[in-house]
Amino acid sequence: MTIIDTNRIIVALDYPDQASAVQMARQLDPALCRVKVGKELFTRCGPSVVEALHALGFDVFLDLKFHDIPNTTARAVRAAAEMGVWMVNVHASGGRRMMEAAREQLEQVADNRTLLIAVTVLTSMERSDLAEIGLDIDPLEQVVRLARLxxxxxxxxxxxxxxEVAAIRAAIEQPFALVTPGIRPADAEQGDQRRIMTPSQAIHTGSDYLVIGRPITQASTPADVAACIQNDVAAALNARQA
Ligand SMILES: O=C(O)c1cc(=O)[nH]c(=O)n1[C@@H]1O[C@H](COP(=O)(O)O)[C@@H](O)[C@H]1O
Incomplete structure (x- = not known):
């Protein structure tokens, strides 16, 4: 895929109900950002929240991070594509056969346009977290390995x-979309994220899409914060392309 659009922000709608998610979405502009539906919102609301966001004109990233045996994962990915979502994800640590099965299912969906991406190492994890699950490796090294796979x-x-964006770009062929959560404006709280960067630094280093949740959704004026981040991102994109 060649990424030519200027719409690079994905707002994580991590809410417990559809009304709150739609209320937030109504404050945003689908020409300037996309939205992400994750586990809590989808588990509570199901496909109807995706339909409601589509009706408002948003591209939807369905972030359910599937991780299961190949057949189960592939069929879940297909169900997501048949909902017409813009992007869906699996865990790369589910392995090659799981990812290939998911891609093959997508190829069977008529006029499929859904992008399929894989989570490498969660941005909430650092080296000590990897060590506890038996991976005595730096997150950067594991991320590049899983990106190659x-x-x-x-x-x-x-x-x-x-x-990790620069290391992935150096290691593997383009085009390949790099979607980066763990984005924190300089004055925002880190929360449970560990490997973080500001919006303009992330664009500068080569991120394609920035996933941003609480810094926007928990702000007292979310639309203003979103507009401010959008301006920073647009300026960084211009600088990158100059
Ligand atoms: O796949 C994701 O979107 C994801 C992967 C990852 O490694 N880290 C991560 O934070 N996310 C998601 O990105 C969003 C980040 O939200 P905030 O930390 O509130 O900005 C959440 O909805 C997470 O589920």
């Missing part, structure tokens, strides 16, 4: 932290 399984990109 994801690309060779034929997926469209990965989720990683912006801190």
């Amino acid at each position: 994801t690309q060779s399984a034929g997926l469209d990109g990965v989720v990683c932290s912006a801190q």
Whole structure:
């Protein structure tokens, strides 16, 4: 895929009900950002929240991070594509056969346009977290390894932290979408995120899409914060393309 659009922000609608998610979405402009539906919102509301966001004109990233045996994951990915979502994800640590099965299912969906990406190492994890699950390795090294595997399984990109973008770009062929959560404006709280970067730094280093939740959704004036981040992102994109 070639990324030519200027719409690079994905707002994470991590809400417990459809009314709150739609109320937030109504304050945003689908020409300037996309939205993400994650586990809590989808588990509570199901496909109707995706339909409501589509009706408002938003591209939807369905972030359910599927991780299961190949057949189960592939059929879940297909169900997402049949909902017409813009992007869906799996965990790269589910392995090559799981990712290839998911891609093959997508190829069978008529006029499929859904992008399939894989999560590498969650942005909430640091080296000590990896050590506890038996991976005595730096997050950067594991992210690049899983990005290589994801690309060779034929997926469209990965989720990683912006801190790993330069290393992935150096290691693997383009085009390959790099979607980066763990984005924190300089004055925002880090919360449970560990591998973080500011919006303009993330664009500068080569991120394609920035996933941003609480810094926007928990702000007292979310629309103003979103507009401010959109301006920073547009300026960084212009600088990158100059
Ligand atoms: O796949 C994701 O979107 C994701 C992957 C990851 O490694 N880290 C991560 O934070 N996310 C998601 O990105 C969003 C980040 O939200 P905030 O930390 O509130 O900005 C959440 O909805 C997470 O579920």
